Amino acid sequence: MKILKFLSLLIFSGALFGSCSSKDKVGDEQIRIIPLPNYYQSQPGVFEMDKNTVIGVDLSDTNMVSLANYLNEKFMRTTGFGLSIKSASEGIVFTLVEENDLGEEGYRMSVTPDGTQIYANTYHGIFNGIQSFLQLLPLDSTGDIAKINCIDISDKIDVPGHSMALLTAYPEISCTGGPFHVNVGNTFYTKEENSLCVGKEKTFAILDMIFDELVDLFPSSYIHIGGDECYKGFWAKCPDCRARMSSKQLQNVEELQSYFVKRVASHIQSKGKHVIGWDEILEGGLAKDAIVMSWRGMKGGVEAARQGHRVIMTPFEHCYLDLYQGDPAVEPNTYSMLRLRDCYKFSIVPDSIDASFVLGGQGNLWAESIPHYRQVEYMTWPRAMAISETLWNETDSRNWDFFIQRVESQFRYLDRLNVNYARSIYDPIISPSINDGELRIELTTEISGLDIFYTFDNTNPDCYSNLYTTALSVPKNATMLKVVTYRGKCPIGKQINLTIEELKERAKKKE
Numbered sequence: 001m002k003i004l005k006f007l008s009l010l011i012f013s014g015a016l017f018g019s020c021s022s023k024d025k026v027g028d029e030q031i032r033i034i035p036l037p038n039y040y041q042s043q044p045g046v047f048e049m050d051k052n053t054v055i056g057v058d059l060s061d062t063n064m065v066s067l068a069n070y071l072n073e074k075f076m077r078t079t080g081f082g083l084s085i086k087s088a089s090e091g092i093v094f095t096l097v098e099e100n101d102l103g104e105e106g107y108r109m110s111v112t113p114d115g116t117q118i119y120a121n122t123y124h125g126i127f128n129g130i131q132s133f134l135q136l137l138p139l140d141s142t143g144d145i146a147k148i149n150c151i152d153i154s155d156k157i158d159v160p161g162h163s164m165a166l167l168t169a170y171p172e173i174s175c176t177g178g179p180f181h182v183n184v185g186n187t188f189y190t191k192e193e194n195s196l197c198v199g200k201e202k203t204f205a206i207l208d209m210i211f212d213e214l215v216d217l218f219p220s221s222y223i224h225i226g227g228d229e230c231y232k233g234f235w236a237k238c239p240d241c242r243a244r245m246s247s248k249q250l251q252n253v254e255e256l257q258s259y260f261v262k263r264v265a266s267h268i269q270s271k272g273k274h275v276i277g278w279d280e281i282l283e284g285g286l287a288k289d290a291i292v293m294s295w296r297g298m299k300g301g302v303e304a305a306r307q308g309h310r311v312i313m314t315p316f317e318h319c320y321l322d323l324y325q326g327d328p329a330v331e332p333n334t335y336s337m338l339r340l341r342d343c344y345k346f347s348i349v350p351d352s353i354d355a356s357f358v359l360g361g362q363g364n365l366w367a368e369s370i371p372h373y374r375q376v377e378y379m380t381w382p383r384a385m386a387i388s389e390t391l392w393n394e395t396d397s398r399n400w401d402f403f404i405q406r407v408e409s410q411f412r413y414l415d416r417l418n419v420n421y422a423r424s425i426y427d428p429i430i431s432p433s434i435n436d437g438e439l440r441i442e443l444t445t446e447i448s449g450l451d452i453f454y455t456f457d458n459t460n461p462d463c464y465s466n467l468y469t470t471a472l473s474v475p476k477n478a479t480m481l482k483v484v485t486y487r488g489k490c491p492i493g494k495q496i497n498l499t500i501e502e503l504k505e506r507a508k509k510k511e
Helices: 062-079 123-134 164-169 201-217 233-237 239-247 253-270 299-306 340-344 373-380 383-392 400-416 500-510
Strands: 004-013 039-049 054-056 084-086 091-096 107-112 115-120 222-224 274-278 291-294 311-313 358-361 428-435 438-445 451-455 480-487 496-499
Touching (some): 004 123, 233 239, 291 299, 383 400, 428 500, 438 451, 480 500
Antiparallel strands (some): 004 107, 428 438
8 A cells, every 4th residue: 555654744724924934943954844844843754645634624625625626636646646635624624714823824733643734814814825735745836726716817918018919909998000910029129010009999899898808808907008118109299198197187198198097997986896906007106095006126016015016026136037147148038137036036025104004015927938838837836935935024034045955856756757957056157257348257156066077178177177166267369158057977957058258248247
């Protein structure tokens, strides 16, 4: 008979802004859970599970039964045997409680030789507890969680900017009349019209029709209306937009956008939905009760919170997963840079605002430069792990080395699932600079415990090549730098080859 053994643990994982701290124990090599619980303690013994183990739930509660089926599906996929679901107080038991420290998404779990108890105030909390329980063994934790009501799928229609597709379908609601074609991400900002005309009534009639349909299609209580990167140059020249500004006594095009956002938001709110917009909706004045999603840093979220509005923090410098995560020479083509450590530095609540206004955070993966789903995986993992932990744990309780230890445990899971995750954290980081006219090169790594080897003679470096110890000067007549990382005697990162001219160009861009 196949027997699975679980380490005995006491785990508490409450809301991010709750009273519990995860500083009690850090560095326990037996803990590989991401995000790290607020509190955990190893206990003697193990919980042994076999095909006779049951999942105990209230069978009259359909949501609990769905959660039990979800857990059972994971076990069957990995172990080859399923568990009975019964109304029982032994085995793996899910229990709803009323504990203030747990909040809406927190859970408390006890794993002992006698069984496993998962307690939470809500079904979402039970689901989160299941995720941690699954990580105690090499089981995957993906699945259709929308079916068991643990996520809401919200729709997003980006207006008044980013509206090339809408203008292609309805050129009559533009300022210029077109013609238009759908833009797939090539450069067009300020050159081609992509903003809806705010002066035409038909614009609002069409939007009302679209949002009325979306209200019925999506059960979520939130609708995102965008509002970002709206070029207003065509409005300034448009007779209809200028007439609207005159009739509404609007002083500038920023106030014209505010008029647009407020009008669209009012219609959506009349349907019982909450409106979300990017931080640009602050310009010209916020719509009543609008939720601000802050992406251009934290400033927009801070300003909105100070005005009494709820906010979602998703700053570019910590949360944009479509950016490079390693050296561009060996990464798929994209732009800018967001390494795993940058994600892990994210602090969701600035000291200067009331935390109660912060609904949460978000990672963004824009897909215009992503050709297929394998690339989605590559851009998402492991950076989404870092974001999840920063949204769950307070900044002062984090430990980078311990996080990396758990990430590497997750890599083994992802290998079993054939997930195309990025291993960029193992690659060397090459930082050239010009000092007194001389090119200098510093080499570092994102994680500790790696050695860096390099060559300037066009040979491929290995662990018998030059070991990096201090900043490099370029030897006379050298044309190429080649760098690789090792852990012990094994290569672990991608080899990066850069010409001296490429290094000089990088150094110039930094000046």
